[in-house]
Amino acid sequence: MSWTLDQFLQALRLLGSLDADVYRAVAVSLGVASASTVLAAAAGLPLGLTLGLARFRGKRLLTTVLHALMAVPTVLIGLVFYAVLSRQGLLGGWRLLYTRSAIVLGQCVLALPLVTALAHAATEGLDPRVRRTARTLGAGRWRTARTLLSEGRRSYLAAGVAAFGRVFGEVGISMMLGGNIRAYTRTVTTAIALETAKGEVALGLALGIVLMVVALGMNLVFLRLHGRGDRT
Amino acid sequence: MRSIAYALVVIGGLLAAVLGFSCGEAPPPPEGLGTIRLATTTSTENSGLLDKLLPPFEARFGAEVHVISVGTGRALALARNGDADVVLVHAPAAETAFVEAGHGAGRRAVMVNDFVLLGPAEDPAGAAKAESAADALAAVAKAGATFASRGDDSGTHKKERALWAEAGIQPAGAWYLEVGQGMGATLLLADEKRAYCLSDRGTYLAMRDKIHLAVRFEGTPVLRNPYSIIAVNPARHPDVNYAGAMALIGWVTSPEGQAIIGGFRVGGQVLFHPTAVPDAATGPAAKGTSPQAAPPLAAPDAP
Numbered sequence: 455m456s457w458t459l460d461q462f463l464q465a466l467r468l469l470g471s472l473d474a475d476v477y478r479a480v481a482v483s484l485g486v487a488s489a490s491t492v493l494a495a496a497a498g499l500p501l502g503l504t505l506g507l508a509r510f511r512g513k514r515l516l517t518t519v520l521h522a523l524m525a526v527p528t529v530l531i532g533l534v535f536y537a538v539l540s541r542q543g544l545l546g547g548w549r550l551l552y553t554r555s556a557i558v559l560g561q562c563v564l565a566l567p568l569v570t571a572l573a574h575a576a577t578e579g580l581d582p583r584v585r586r587t588a589r590t591l592g593a594g595r596w597r598t599a600r601t602l603l604s605e606g607r608r609s610y611l612a613a614g615v616a617a618f619g620r621v622f623g624e625v626g627i628s629m630m631l632g633g634n635i636r637a638y639t640r641t642v643t644t645a646i647a648l649e650t651a652k653g654e655v656a657l658g659l660a661l662g663i664v665l666m667v668v669a670l671g672m673n674l675v676f677l678r679l680h681g682r683g684d685r686t
Numbered sequence: 687m688r689s690i691a692y693a694l695v696v697i698g699g700l701l702a703a704v705l706g707f708s709c710g711e712a713p714p715p716p717e718g719l720g721t722i723r724l725a726t727t728t729s730t731e732n733s734g735l736l737d738k739l740l741p742p743f744e745a746r747f748g749a750e751v752h753v754i755s756v757g758t759g760r761a762l763a764l765a766r767n768g769d770a771d772v773v774l775v776h777a778p779a780a781e782t783a784f785v786e787a788g789h790g791a792g793r794r795a796v797m798v799n800d801f802v803l804l805g806p807a808e809d810p811a812g813a814a815k816a817e818s819a820a821d822a823l824a825a826v827a828k829a830g831a832t833f834a835s836r837g838d839d840s841g842t843h844k845k846e847r848a849l850w851a852e853a854g855i856q857p858a859g860a861w862y863l864e865v866g867q868g869m870g871a872t873l874l875l876a877d878e879k880r881a882y883c884l885s886d887r888g889t890y891l892a893m894r895d896k897i898h899l900a901v902r903f904e905g906t907p908v909l910r911n912p913y914s915i916i917a918v919n920p921a922r923h924p925d926v927n928y929a930g931a932m933a934l935i936g937w938v939t940s941p942e943g944q945a946i947i948g949g950f951r952v953g954g955q956v957l958f959h960p961t962a963v964p965d966a967a968t969g970p971a972a973k974g975t976s977p978q979a980a981p982p983l984a985a986p987d988a989p
Binding site for chain 2: 540541542546549551552633634635636638650651652653
């Protein structure tokens with residue numbers, strides 16, 4: 455008990471003396487997670503919208519597959535991309551392995567099914583009259599999509615927030631595709647893994663606190679976006 | 687609608703910032719050796735040695751060294767695939783095979799420390815009384831005492847398997863735990879399980895104050911643990927940073943690099959003894975060695 459308490463107290467004390475390496479890891483985490491969230495949302499929102507509106511054979515099967523894909527473990531995504539991005543691999547010439555871009559790629563794939571499934575659910579949850587009314591008023595396809603996105607903005611934003619949370623907290627992809635290179639691909643989560651392996655429990659806990667504080671901060675930003683959406 | 691526009695502007699700005707940041711991938715310094723990918727073992731990075739050894743090199747040669755720390759087996763596999771420019775590892779047999787198969791060029795001996803058999807204070811297997819390292823392991827197996835193995839094809843794991851083979855034992859059973867993690871994590875697990883464990887002395891010393899395990903067997907020549915540095919063969923992988931790799935090899939085997947290695951201490955203890963330059967071994971390293979930290983120094987085993 456006293457040991458555990460001691461580690462937590464030490465972690466709190468360490469928060470006051472975090473060095474530049476920690477801030478760099480926070481910056482890397484934020485950078486790659488934001489990039490992959492934006493890219494996954496750019497692809498996943500239209501996909502989910504289409505899936506929610508379109509009617510075609512095999513739609514239920516596709517939806518089921520999509521939901522299953524949400525369970526793909528990060529270590530498997532990391533492994534597949536390792537096989538592809540290694541110099542020996544299919545896209546070895548791109549020289550992406552052990553770069554931040556490689557992490558972004560892997561995290562995109564991790565977040566895409568989540569964004570698509572949530573956007574799909576959000577679209578199906580919309581009042582069908584919105585679409586019909588828009589069409590009746592002569593809105594084209596793009597205009598209708600924009601209307602629907604605007605109408606369901608809370609849910610679509612929530613899909614993005616969920617995706618950000620998923621990629622910001624993952625460690626498998628960052629470790630396998632980033633390589634945990636100090637000041638370059640070391641994220642907060644891989645730093646926690648490293649400190650844990652070194653037995654630096656208090657420092658690992660301190661990094662965990664930093665991670666949660668940053669996640670909270672990002673969600674407050676999202677909440678603000680959310681609030682602005684309400685006023686119009 | 688305006689809110690959506692606002693969100694788009696924010697997201698667009700974020701995207702632009704992130705793209706700017708992502709596209710700055712591995713920027714090679716305008717002059718200098720560029721980015722050098724060093725695949726190495728957890729023991730060299732976890733101990734903190736590379737934090738002392740690399741920054742002066744990077745400053746002087748305008749290089750950026752990206753350290754990827756994994757087990758020796760994986761480090762060599764990365765190098766084989768051209769995913770690293772240079773490796774710093776400790777598994778002489780595997781290194782020889784690596785070079786003979788044409789994957790590496792310019793192997794140099796760098797430093798040596800030694801392996802120690804750690805165990806709980808009670809020493810239930812009586813490993814401390816063994817005649818040789820293999821005997822000590824045999825005693826652990828015979829007593830059915832818990833043993834934590836790296837199980838990850840690292841240099842330490844390779845050495846451990848060689849010792850089991852020497853003892854004529856195929857370790858298996860509930861007492862034999864294959865951890866599959868780095869040295870530090872394995873030590874922590876062994877400590878929790880009150881298990882025996884083969885460790886390099888560097889990691890043990892670096893973590894000594896966090897664990898209760900103590901050295902149960904040490905000091906025979908078979909436990910010597912030499913580290914070598916090898917450049918990836920540029921004939922196999924034309925786009926590796928061969929010049930950078932050779933410069934790094936030059937640095938760690940130079941008198942300056944060797945002096946940094948020999949002068950590196952954790953808790954007042956010398957962790958690695960330089961072996962590349964004969965004089966460096968009798969320099970700062972030899973002065974500060976405590977009797978416990980001195981490994982059996984045989985001739986450097988450079989090829």
